[in-house]
Structure formats: C-alpha cells, structure tokens
Amino acid sequence: MPDLLLELFSEEIPARMQRRAAEDLKKLVTDALVERGFLYEGAKAFATPRRLALHIAGLPVKGQDVREERKGPRVGSPEAAIQGFLKGAGLASIDQAKIESDPKKGEFYVAVIEKPGRSTPDVLAEILPNIVKNFPWPKSMRWGAASREPGSLRWVRPLHSIVCTFGPETEDPEVVRFDVDGIGSGDVTKGHRFLAPDEIRVKRFDDYAPALERAKVVIDTDRRKDMILHDAKDLAFAQGLELVEDEGLLEEVAGLVEWPVVLMGSFDEAFLDIPPEVIRTTIRANQKCFVLRDPATGKLANKFLLTSNLIASDGGKTIVGGNERVVRARLSDANFFWKTDQQVKLEDRLEKLKSIVFHEKLGTQYERVERIAALAKELAPIVGADPELAERAARLAKADLVTEMVGEFPELQGLMGRYYATLQGEHASVAAAIEEHYKPLGPSDRVPTDLVSVAVALADKIDTLVGFWAIDEKPTGSKDPYALRRAALGVIRLALAGHNLKLSDIIWRHFARVREDAAQMQAIAHLAPVAERAVQLSAQGSDLAVKLLAIVREHHQDSLIEATSLEQAFYDYQATSDLLSFFADRLKVYLRDQGARHDLIDAVFALEGQDDLLMIVRRVEALGRFLDTEDGKNLLAGYRRAANILRIEEKKDGRAYNEVPDLQIVNDQGQIEEKILAVALYGEDGSREGARKAIDSEDFEGAMRALSRLRQPVDAFFDKVTVNAEDPALRANRLRLLNSIREATRTVADFSRIEG
Amino acid sequence: MSEPAHMNPARSFQGLILTLQRYWAEQGCVILQPYDMEVGAGTFHPATTLRALGPKSWRAAYVQPSRRPKDGRYGENPNRLQHYYQFQVILKPNPPNLQELYLGSLKAIGIDTALHDIRFVEDDWESPTLGAWGLGWECWCDGMEVSQFTYFQQVAGFECSPVAGELTYGLERLAMYLQGVESIYDLNFNGLDGVEKVTYGDVFLQAEQEYSRHNFEHxxxxxxxxxxxxxxxxxxxxxxxxxxxxxxxxxxxxxxxxxxxxxxxxxxxxxxxxxxxxxxxxxxxxxxxxxxxxxxxxxxxxxxxxxxxxxx
Known part of the structure; x- marks a missing residue:
C-alpha cells in the first residue's frame, strides 16, 4: 500500500511548540482522511527546529467506488419527466437507463450511477492546504510581500517550502500538487542549515529520513534526545563525573538543534562558592547547558555541557571558548549578586516591598507580609510552633524578592532567602521556613514538617485565599489565575499532617486584616490624582497644598472607617462561609482522590460547623471503620428503620416528633425493650451523652463505641415493640424515642447521607 | 576587503559599525545617521517605527545611540551601560532570504559559520510603549545573544501590512566577542595600537559615571x-x-x-x-x-x- 510523505519546511520553530505541532499535524491529517473514508496502517509525525514532517503508511490508492440506483418515471411518461430524470441522474439519453418492473407500478426506468472513488492524491491536495492555513499554532505570524494582502497565510515563522509525495514502494511516487498562498508543494527539501544547505530531492519517507540523516538532520526528537543524553553521559563519565539530569532542559535543547553535538566546557573553580542551585539555574536558564557533579561527593563540578548544532571545523574549540566566556560572565554576575545581596540584611529590605504591588486591590507585598506575620504568629501556638519565630520567619519570607539574585532568577525565591537568612545568623527554623513557606506547591510536592514552616506556609496560603475572596476573584471553571485551588489544597495537606485548625475563626479574623488593606488601596486609587497634585504643590511650598494634603488624609481615614462598617462585617461573614465551602469542596476532591467514600464525606460535612479539616478526616475514617463492623451495619439498618417510620408517620400527622421523649410514659406504660432503649439513650452511661462527650474530646472511636451500644436495644425494640400503639400518647412518645435514635447518630454524622 | 588592519571589525569598534553599514548598503538599504533625539532603542527612530507602517517598501540601516537611564552602573559594571549603540536594520517587506542576509552580515564581520554555532532561539518582541509586537528570535553565537531578529506584526497598534523584518545588533557585546575582551571599556574603538589607541572607556567611561549620577541622583x-x-x-x-x-x-x-x-x-x-x-x-x-x-x-x-x- 502506498505511503504519504509530508514536510513543512520553515524558519526556526520555537522549541517548546515542536512536539505539540507534530502531534497536531498527525491528528489533523489522519482525521481528515478517516472522515473521508480513507483508512491507513500507521502514522508518525516528526519535528525539528526547521520542519514538521508526517509519514502515513498504508493508504489506499483511491477511495471506495460508490454504486447507487435511482428510480425514475414510468416508461411512457411525458417528455418533461424523462428529461428531468436524465438530468438529475446525469445520464445523456434514456438508453443508458435500464427498465425494471413491478406489479403495482408497471415498467419504469432505473438509473445506475457509479461514482468511482476519488484518487488519494486528489483528496490530499484538497485537505492539506486547509490544514496548513488553519494550523493551531499557539502564536502565529504573517511575513513578506504576501502580507500586503489581508488574510495572508499565517505560520509560526515564515514557511518556505512543502514536500508532499504519495505512492507505492515499487514505483516512483508522485508529487501531490497543491498551493498554499503561493507556496507550491514539491519534492525538494534542504538539509542542515550550515552542514548541508543544498537542496535534496526526496521520493518517499524511506529515502527521506536517511537522506536527511546524511544531510545532518535527525528528524526524530526522541532520537536527538537520546543522542544528547548518551553523549552527555559519556563525556561526563570520561571525566569521572555524573550528569545532573534535567528532562525539561533536554527536551528544550533537542528542539534547538537538527544535529546535536555535545561539548564540554569549564569555569573557574572559585565560582563553586556560589550556591549550587544558583550555578545550575544560571547555566540552565541563560545558556541552556547541563551541569555535572562529582558522584563521590555529590557536589557540582566546575564543568558544563553544551549542545551545539554544528560539527565545527576546529572540533568545537571556538564554540566551547565562546560559551565559556558567556558562562563566565553570567557566573560573575551571579557571584556579584550573591555577594552584594549579603551586604543588606533581609529585614532592611522590607521597606522595598512597599513598592511591589501584590495586587492592585490588595495592596503591596509589604502589607501582605504584615498580614502574614500577624496570622503566622496567631497560628503558631495552634500548630505547636514558637510564635516569635513564626512571626520573624513570616516577616522575612518575602524579603528575597527584592534581592538582585531573585530579581534575575525568580525561580530561586525562597531558596535564596534561606541562604541569606542562614548567613545572617537567623534561627535554623526561620531560615527553613523562608524557603518552605511556599510549599506544598502541588499535589505531589513535599509538605514541610518544621512547625515554624507549617505556620508560615499556612499563613501565606490562607492570606492569599482570604485576599482573593475579599475582592471576589474566585476561581471559576477552568480559570484559576492565582492558583487558589492549589493554595487550598496546600492548606488541606498541611492540616491533615496533624494540625487542628478551626478554619472559620481563623478566616473570619483574617478577613478584617485584608479588608483594611484593600480599603486603603481603594482610597489611594480614589485619591491618587489629588494626592499627586498636592505633593507637587507642597514641594513648591504652597499653603493650599498643605490644606489639600490634610483633606486627602482625612478622606483616607473616612474610607477606613467605612470599610469596617457593619455592612462589611456581614459581607465578611458571607465570604467566610463561602471560602469554607470552597475548602470543603477541595477536601472532598482530595479525599476522593485518596479513595475515601464520598457518601461518608457528605455525611460528615452535612453536620453544622465542620471547619476543622483534620477532625473531618478523622471522623470520616472512624465512621468508615465503624460501618464495616457488625454493630455498625446493624445500627445503620436500625437508624434507617427508625428514620423511615418517622418519615411516614410525621408526614401522616403533619408534625415533627423532635421533642425529648417523656421518660415517665416510658416508665409507666412502656415495654421492657422500650425501657432498655430509653436507658441506652438517656441513661447515665447512655449513648447520646457518651457520643457527645467522646466527640468533644475528639475521640471518634469512642463516639462510635458509644453508638454501637445502641445496636442491641434498637434491634430488640423493633423486634418486640409496636410503634403505632393504640394509645396516641404512647405512640407519640415512641416516635419521639425513634427520633432520639436519629438525633444520637447525628452527633457523629448525618446517617441519611450514607449509601449502600 | 581591502580595509586597513585598524578598520578590521575584529579589532576596532568603529570598524564593526562601518562594516555593517557597508554590508547593508549593498543590500539596498539607505544608510541613515542616528536620530537626533534621546531614544531608548533603535526601534524608536521614525525610520523604523513610522516607516514600518503603511504599504510602501523601505530599507534602511543606521546606528542608534540608545539611552536606558536605569541600566547605568557608574561605569563599574563591565557589561552594562546607560548609553550604548544599537545597529538597526529594517527591510519592508522582509525579503524571503532575510535569515541568509543576516548570516551574511555575520560573515562580513568575521563570524565564520563553519566555526561558530549560530542559533535562532525563540524570543518574541514587544514594546508596550510603542504598542508594537512581533515574532522572532534572539540570535546566538556560541551561546551569546548577539542580535534580535523580529518580524513586526503590529506597530502603534496598527497591523503591519506588509510585514517588516527588523534586525538589531548589540554592538558593544558583539565587539567584545570579536575583540576577545571582558569589559566594554577595554574595547578598542579606533583599532590603532600604542599611544594612538582609543578605547571605549576613553570615549565613554566619564560619561557613564556622570550620567549615572544624573539619572539616579540629580x-x-x-x-x-x-x-x-x-x-x-x-x-x-x-x-x-x-x-x-x-x-x-x-x-x-x-x-x-x-x-x-x-x-x-x-x-x-x-x-x-x-x-x-x-x-x-x-x-x-x-x-x-x-x-x-x-x-x-x-x-x-x-x-x-x-x-x-x-x-x-
């Protein structure tokens, strides 16, 4: 079966887009073929910096023939009807139609229309131009003289030529001819930009790939990656070193070369005094080079590996020399940052945070730090951290944002703070918290264990969430620009590591802090033009300006007062409960991912005031275990029976039986089983009280044990006692007793939510 | 080329400028002089910003002294200046072989592509102040960014029709590489030796110090x-x-x-x-x-x- 070869040859495609583009090309072409009834045996797409290529194997030469019979008018019909039939069926004369007959209609004409399947190249020539024109590049551009016209072709970078051939292995394939905005398809491509710039005529994929290989182009990204990795490891090994592997970098580098040549360079050993993360980040971000380490000590070596796109005539000496120069300059910069950053203490940098806006409605980083510090101090005793250390760590946590190093390499935030904190003699926990307060960054990121880190990490995330809730910028659908879901998950994971947080109180209190800063921002935005003018005038010594400034300040005060009004408090209350239900949703998602039963989660969440994440989870776990026991299962059955009877009778009577049962009636008129149940519920050692006490001391197992003591009395009650007694007072009291069972279980969970 | 040794782009800063001018003149560019106003980058020259707009063809090249007051370092940083030179080329519409022309210019200043690793690395350009953006690359020579290559898509908020190709060479950095020096101030400006040699520092160090004081303090x-x-x-x-x-x-x-x-x-x-x-x-x-x-x-x-x- 014949093969298709397609190549789109362009100027350099961004590395990050290549893999996706190759996949898109494959999908678009194969989908379009399948849609038209063309099946194929296999397809593979390739990308290099200068080309996308597609090979589809085993396509038919042409599409399926289609045969259609169309019934016409009766023989002897008027001429007009005959002519209309001929025209519709595409026949030249009535002789071409055959005559059939059936008993009802008699003899009539039938046209047999045979549509031969279209040739595959024709179909390809029809579908490919549209695919090229509408290719889903993340960013595309126009270029050249053609861009004078509106609607000219867009591609990721200028598209230069197209190869498209189709044919069987045994014969010379044909060029599938089409034209996209003046670029005609053909069978000519080019090799490596510098090593084999000449044109290459290709026939099909089988000779295309080797011809390009000879022309120093490896079309398969994964093979280029393998080559780089293999050579890098070899070069490292030869020096007794180990490659610091980096998949992201490898993928990117493979997208920057058509013919990878790995070379080793080195830098002055003195630079190894710079933290290794900084060296690695510098060399990676700026130079796209790999670093190496000594396998014995694990320390970085003063070597790096670059991947060039050239077999250089001097063996790469010049290239290495050039790269070494740049690495040297970059490391000098990094070293300079490292040294100068140490000259300013972290606490002395805080002032600068005033000039960094965190969010225009939420104030500056400085204000945010103040809030986080207050919250961290408040949270510290709850998680068992030293409040002073937590406050200190929180106050310094963002200071590294204004260091030179983090300014240059934002991804080193936190880590640099830790280095600088350690160097200026901060407590080890403070230094650790500065780095770790960003954690956990995702579902698989490590949760910090140092308690100071926990306090600051919680404060950082809760402040973010409360802040964006305060200004009503919540995540919607797939949009979560401030990563608030991640922040909530972070809080959940931190809490579940063993910290009891009464979230509603914490959030409610923090709203007030955020609100104050937000109000200030609003006031400032409002008064900014006036203030600017006032400052300018006062610089000129104007009396009027002094008055103006006083007015500005007064208004400023007013807006603060407004912000703390009752209305605001009400709004805060709503926002708090809204944020709590967001936490509840995230927790459900998290627990479900962990394999917990969603009905048990719902059963616990249905209770009022569930805001302690750790307790919720413990309760869910205890409930699950309890329901697995015989006692649990029977109690659940008993509960359901009670609830069912109640539902029916309450509906019938049009009233609820939620009063406490009259124990006197039980005592005087009740059956023995009823008395036992009453004692089990209300007695000194009764389940209601027992379960409540256990819950209060957060002993969920104890609560379940207390409930399980109800099981036998409930079973016996249903066995022997008729609820619907003749005596209405007795009946009502029995219904109240059933309600007490329902109530008792609610101390643990809402049993009505439990399934199965 | 029959240039005297001191005009060799690998030996003299002005030789580099003159070589680029000659090269682009041969490609049909009008060789303009710097715009007589303070600008942040060569793109601000009306020969680029305004000429990039409208249907008329246009080819120009020029050196543009560029001022970035914030980048001043009192003459103490070997790589950063508040006043530096850009060599700017604009070809509208961009010819189909613009990349080859660019590589030709590198060859003209002595960068042999058989020895040096030249790469086009994604870098999309945007100027918020000019309401302009384009797609292109930073051009690497042996791991060092030596030029910016942009296909203008929009300027002053208007679609470019036709699209212009813009090349910007960072002259100091390029010269440092060609001359093999580690500090901008050590660049040989006039290509002469001994007492006749004038360095970049001789010409600009004092200015860097004074303007840094001005820009940051006064x-x-x-x-x-x-x-x-x-x-x-x-x-x-x-x-x-x-x-x-x-x-x-x-x-x-x-x-x-x-x-x-x-x-x-x-x-x-x-x-x-x-x-x-x-x-x-x-x-x-x-x-x-x-x-x-x-x-x-x-x-x-x-x-x-x-x-x-x-x-x-």
Missing part, C-alpha cells in the same frame, strides 16, 4: 514631570493642527513627524523619572499607557501622510 524630577506633560500636550496639539480639514481636498496629515518627536521625548522623560524612582509601581503602567496613546495617535497620523502611503 535629574530634576520637577522639570522632568513638567517636560513629560509638555511633550504630551505638544504632541496632541501638533497632531490636531496637522489633521486635515474635513472639507479640504487634500486629506493628508501635515505634522505626523513633529508630533512623533514629542512622543519620543515623553518616552525618554518617563525613562528618566523611572530611573529616579519617583514613579510608583501603580503609576508606572499609566505612564506607559499615556506614551502608547501618543504613539498610536502618531501612527494613525503617519498613515495619512505620503510616507504612510497616501497619494500626493
């Missing part, structure tokens, strides 16, 4: 704020004055260029104020927006001139 902010407002107002005024009367036969705009000068000026005033640290982060965005509005209005005016494609 620039008169009152005056700069005033000049910003004045330039903004003047730009609007000239644009309005040059606007064709609705009933006139000639519907051309008559003062796009003088108005654009004021836009350039406002932009530079903003850069100076920014370096002095008197523009808060919140205000920053609004200043940039104000300059962009001017640039857009100037672009619109330019499109109504002969240079912008309106028949005389």
């Amino acid at each position: 620039a008169d902010t009152e005056m700069l704020f005033r000049h910003f407002r004045d330039a903004e107002a003047a730009c609007r005024k000239y644009l309005e004055a040059g606007e064709p009367k609705p009933d006139a036969n000639d519907q051309r705009h008559l003062m796009a260029l003088p108005a654009y000068d004021q836009c350039i000026k406002a932009s530079h005033m903003f850069n100076l104020l920014d370096a002095r640290g008197v523009i808060s982060v919140t205000e920053r965005q609004s200043y940039i927006l104000r300059v962009r509005e001017l640039a857009k209005a100037c672009g619109a005016a330019w499109l109504k001139t002969e240079g912008g494609g309106v028949a005389a």
Whole structure:
C-alpha cells in the first residue's frame, strides 16, 4: 500500500511548540482522511527546529467506488419527466437507463450511477492546504510581500517550502500538487542549515529520513534526545563525573538543534562558592547547558555541557571558548549578586516591598507580609510552633524578592532567602521556613514538617485565599489565575499532617486584616490624582497644598472607617462561609482522590460547623471503620428503620416528633425493650451523652463505641415493640424515642447521607 | 576587503559599525545617521517605527545611540551601560532570504559559520510603549545573544501590512566577542595600537559615571514631570493642527513627524523619572499607557501622510 510523505519546511520553530505541532499535524491529517473514508496502517509525525514532517503508511490508492440506483418515471411518461430524470441522474439519453418492473407500478426506468472513488492524491491536495492555513499554532505570524494582502497565510515563522509525495514502494511516487498562498508543494527539501544547505530531492519517507540523516538532520526528537543524553553521559563519565539530569532542559535543547553535538566546557573553580542551585539555574536558564557533579561527593563540578548544532571545523574549540566566556560572565554576575545581596540584611529590605504591588486591590507585598506575620504568629501556638519565630520567619519570607539574585532568577525565591537568612545568623527554623513557606506547591510536592514552616506556609496560603475572596476573584471553571485551588489544597495537606485548625475563626479574623488593606488601596486609587497634585504643590511650598494634603488624609481615614462598617462585617461573614465551602469542596476532591467514600464525606460535612479539616478526616475514617463492623451495619439498618417510620408517620400527622421523649410514659406504660432503649439513650452511661462527650474530646472511636451500644436495644425494640400503639400518647412518645435514635447518630454524622 | 588592519571589525569598534553599514548598503538599504533625539532603542527612530507602517517598501540601516537611564552602573559594571549603540536594520517587506542576509552580515564581520554555532532561539518582541509586537528570535553565537531578529506584526497598534523584518545588533557585546575582551571599556574603538589607541572607556567611561549620577541622583524630577506633560500636550496639539480639514481636498496629515518627536521625548522623560524612582509601581503602567496613546495617535497620523502611503 502506498505511503504519504509530508514536510513543512520553515524558519526556526520555537522549541517548546515542536512536539505539540507534530502531534497536531498527525491528528489533523489522519482525521481528515478517516472522515473521508480513507483508512491507513500507521502514522508518525516528526519535528525539528526547521520542519514538521508526517509519514502515513498504508493508504489506499483511491477511495471506495460508490454504486447507487435511482428510480425514475414510468416508461411512457411525458417528455418533461424523462428529461428531468436524465438530468438529475446525469445520464445523456434514456438508453443508458435500464427498465425494471413491478406489479403495482408497471415498467419504469432505473438509473445506475457509479461514482468511482476519488484518487488519494486528489483528496490530499484538497485537505492539506486547509490544514496548513488553519494550523493551531499557539502564536502565529504573517511575513513578506504576501502580507500586503489581508488574510495572508499565517505560520509560526515564515514557511518556505512543502514536500508532499504519495505512492507505492515499487514505483516512483508522485508529487501531490497543491498551493498554499503561493507556496507550491514539491519534492525538494534542504538539509542542515550550515552542514548541508543544498537542496535534496526526496521520493518517499524511506529515502527521506536517511537522506536527511546524511544531510545532518535527525528528524526524530526522541532520537536527538537520546543522542544528547548518551553523549552527555559519556563525556561526563570520561571525566569521572555524573550528569545532573534535567528532562525539561533536554527536551528544550533537542528542539534547538537538527544535529546535536555535545561539548564540554569549564569555569573557574572559585565560582563553586556560589550556591549550587544558583550555578545550575544560571547555566540552565541563560545558556541552556547541563551541569555535572562529582558522584563521590555529590557536589557540582566546575564543568558544563553544551549542545551545539554544528560539527565545527576546529572540533568545537571556538564554540566551547565562546560559551565559556558567556558562562563566565553570567557566573560573575551571579557571584556579584550573591555577594552584594549579603551586604543588606533581609529585614532592611522590607521597606522595598512597599513598592511591589501584590495586587492592585490588595495592596503591596509589604502589607501582605504584615498580614502574614500577624496570622503566622496567631497560628503558631495552634500548630505547636514558637510564635516569635513564626512571626520573624513570616516577616522575612518575602524579603528575597527584592534581592538582585531573585530579581534575575525568580525561580530561586525562597531558596535564596534561606541562604541569606542562614548567613545572617537567623534561627535554623526561620531560615527553613523562608524557603518552605511556599510549599506544598502541588499535589505531589513535599509538605514541610518544621512547625515554624507549617505556620508560615499556612499563613501565606490562607492570606492569599482570604485576599482573593475579599475582592471576589474566585476561581471559576477552568480559570484559576492565582492558583487558589492549589493554595487550598496546600492548606488541606498541611492540616491533615496533624494540625487542628478551626478554619472559620481563623478566616473570619483574617478577613478584617485584608479588608483594611484593600480599603486603603481603594482610597489611594480614589485619591491618587489629588494626592499627586498636592505633593507637587507642597514641594513648591504652597499653603493650599498643605490644606489639600490634610483633606486627602482625612478622606483616607473616612474610607477606613467605612470599610469596617457593619455592612462589611456581614459581607465578611458571607465570604467566610463561602471560602469554607470552597475548602470543603477541595477536601472532598482530595479525599476522593485518596479513595475515601464520598457518601461518608457528605455525611460528615452535612453536620453544622465542620471547619476543622483534620477532625473531618478523622471522623470520616472512624465512621468508615465503624460501618464495616457488625454493630455498625446493624445500627445503620436500625437508624434507617427508625428514620423511615418517622418519615411516614410525621408526614401522616403533619408534625415533627423532635421533642425529648417523656421518660415517665416510658416508665409507666412502656415495654421492657422500650425501657432498655430509653436507658441506652438517656441513661447515665447512655449513648447520646457518651457520643457527645467522646466527640468533644475528639475521640471518634469512642463516639462510635458509644453508638454501637445502641445496636442491641434498637434491634430488640423493633423486634418486640409496636410503634403505632393504640394509645396516641404512647405512640407519640415512641416516635419521639425513634427520633432520639436519629438525633444520637447525628452527633457523629448525618446517617441519611450514607449509601449502600 | 581591502580595509586597513585598524578598520578590521575584529579589532576596532568603529570598524564593526562601518562594516555593517557597508554590508547593508549593498543590500539596498539607505544608510541613515542616528536620530537626533534621546531614544531608548533603535526601534524608536521614525525610520523604523513610522516607516514600518503603511504599504510602501523601505530599507534602511543606521546606528542608534540608545539611552536606558536605569541600566547605568557608574561605569563599574563591565557589561552594562546607560548609553550604548544599537545597529538597526529594517527591510519592508522582509525579503524571503532575510535569515541568509543576516548570516551574511555575520560573515562580513568575521563570524565564520563553519566555526561558530549560530542559533535562532525563540524570543518574541514587544514594546508596550510603542504598542508594537512581533515574532522572532534572539540570535546566538556560541551561546551569546548577539542580535534580535523580529518580524513586526503590529506597530502603534496598527497591523503591519506588509510585514517588516527588523534586525538589531548589540554592538558593544558583539565587539567584545570579536575583540576577545571582558569589559566594554577595554574595547578598542579606533583599532590603532600604542599611544594612538582609543578605547571605549576613553570615549565613554566619564560619561557613564556622570550620567549615572544624573539619572539616579540629580535629574530634576520637577522639570522632568513638567517636560513629560509638555511633550504630551505638544504632541496632541501638533497632531490636531496637522489633521486635515474635513472639507479640504487634500486629506493628508501635515505634522505626523513633529508630533512623533514629542512622543519620543515623553518616552525618554518617563525613562528618566523611572530611573529616579519617583514613579510608583501603580503609576508606572499609566505612564506607559499615556506614551502608547501618543504613539498610536502618531501612527494613525503617519498613515495619512505620503510616507504612510497616501497619494500626493
């Protein structure tokens, strides 16, 4: 079966887009073929910096023939009807139609229309131009003289030529001819930009790939990656070193070369005094080079590996020399940052945070730090951290944002703070918290264990969430620009590591802090033009300006007062409960991912005031275990029976039986089983009280044990006692007793939510 | 080429400039001189910004002294300057072989592609103040960025039709590589030796020190704020004055260029104020927006001139 070869040859495609583009090309072409009834045996797409290529194997030469019979008018019909039939069926004369007959209609004409399947190249020539024109590049551009016209072709970078051939292995394939905005398809491509710039005529994929290989182009990204990795490891090994592997970098580098040549360079050993993360980040971000380490000590070596796109005539000496120069300059910069950053203490940098806006409605980083510090101090005793250390760590946590190093390499935030904190003699926990307060960054990121880190990490995330809730910028659908879901998950994971947080109180209190800063921002935005003018005038010594400034300040005060009004408090209350239900949703998602039963989660969440994440989870776990026991299962059955009877009778009577049962009636008129149940519920050692006490001391197992003591009395009650007694007072009291069972279980969970 | 040794681009800074000028002159570019105003980058030259707009073909190359007040380091950093040179090339529409032409220019200044690893690494360009963006690359030579290569898609908020190709060479950095020196100030400027040798430091070190003091400590902010407002107002005024009367036969705009000068000026005033640290982060965005509005209005005016494609 014949093969298709397609190549789109362009100027350099961004590395990050290549893999996706190759996949898109494959999908678009194969989908379009399948849609038209063309099946194929296999397809593979390739990308290099200068080309996308597609090979589809085993396509038919042409599409399926289609045969259609169309019934016409009766023989002897008027001429007009005959002519209309001929025209519709595409026949030249009535002789071409055959005559059939059936008993009802008699003899009539039938046209047999045979549509031969279209040739595959024709179909390809029809579908490919549209695919090229509408290719889903993340960013595309126009270029050249053609861009004078509106609607000219867009591609990721200028598209230069197209190869498209189709044919069987045994014969010379044909060029599938089409034209996209003046670029005609053909069978000519080019090799490596510098090593084999000449044109290459290709026939099909089988000779295309080797011809390009000879022309120093490896079309398969994964093979280029393998080559780089293999050579890098070899070069490292030869020096007794180990490659610091980096998949992201490898993928990117493979997208920057058509013919990878790995070379080793080195830098002055003195630079190894710079933290290794900084060296690695510098060399990676700026130079796209790999670093190496000594396998014995694990320390970085003063070597790096670059991947060039050239077999250089001097063996790469010049290239290495050039790269070494740049690495040297970059490391000098990094070293300079490292040294100068140490000259300013972290606490002395805080002032600068005033000039960094965190969010225009939420104030500056400085204000945010103040809030986080207050919250961290408040949270510290709850998680068992030293409040002073937590406050200190929180106050310094963002200071590294204004260091030179983090300014240059934002991804080193936190880590640099830790280095600088350690160097200026901060407590080890403070230094650790500065780095770790960003954690956990995702579902698989490590949760910090140092308690100071926990306090600051919680404060950082809760402040973010409360802040964006305060200004009503919540995540919607797939949009979560401030990563608030991640922040909530972070809080959940931190809490579940063993910290009891009464979230509603914490959030409610923090709203007030955020609100104050937000109000200030609003006031400032409002008064900014006036203030600017006032400052300018006062610089000129104007009396009027002094008055103006006083007015500005007064208004400023007013807006603060407004912000703390009752209305605001009400709004805060709503926002708090809204944020709590967001936490509840995230927790459900998290627990479900962990394999917990969603009905048990719902059963616990249905209770009022569930805001302690750790307790919720413990309760869910205890409930699950309890329901697995015989006692649990029977109690659940008993509960359901009670609830069912109640539902029916309450509906019938049009009233609820939620009063406490009259124990006197039980005592005087009740059956023995009823008395036992009453004692089990209300007695000194009764389940209601027992379960409540256990819950209060957060002993969920104890609560379940207390409930399980109800099981036998409930079973016996249903066995022997008729609820619907003749005596209405007795009946009502029995219904109240059933309600007490329902109530008792609610101390643990809402049993009505439990399934199965 | 029969240049004397001291004009060799690998030996002299001016040799590098002259070689690039000659090369691009041979590609049909008009070789312009720097624009006589303070600008942040070669792109601000009306030969690029305004000429990139409208249907007319255009090829130009020029050196543009560029001022980035914030980048001053009192002459103490070997890689950073508040005043430096860009070599700017604009070809409109971009010819299909622009990449080859660019590589040819590297060859002309002595970068042999059999020895050096030249790479086109994704880098999309955007100028918020000019309301301009394009797609392209930073061009690497042995791991060092030596040029910026951009296909303009939009300038002053208008779609470029046709698209221009823009090349910007960072001359100091390129020269440092060619000459093999580690500090800008050690660059040989005139290519001579001994007592006749003039270095980049001889020419510019004092200026870097003085302007750093000026930019960071002493620039008169009152005056700069005033000049910003004045330039903004003047730009609007000239644009309005040059606007064709609705009933006139000639519907051309008559003062796009003088108005654009004021836009350039406002932009530079903003850069100076920014370096002095008197523009808060919140205000920053609004200043940039104000300059962009001017640039857009100037672009619109330019499109109504002969240079912008309106028949005389």
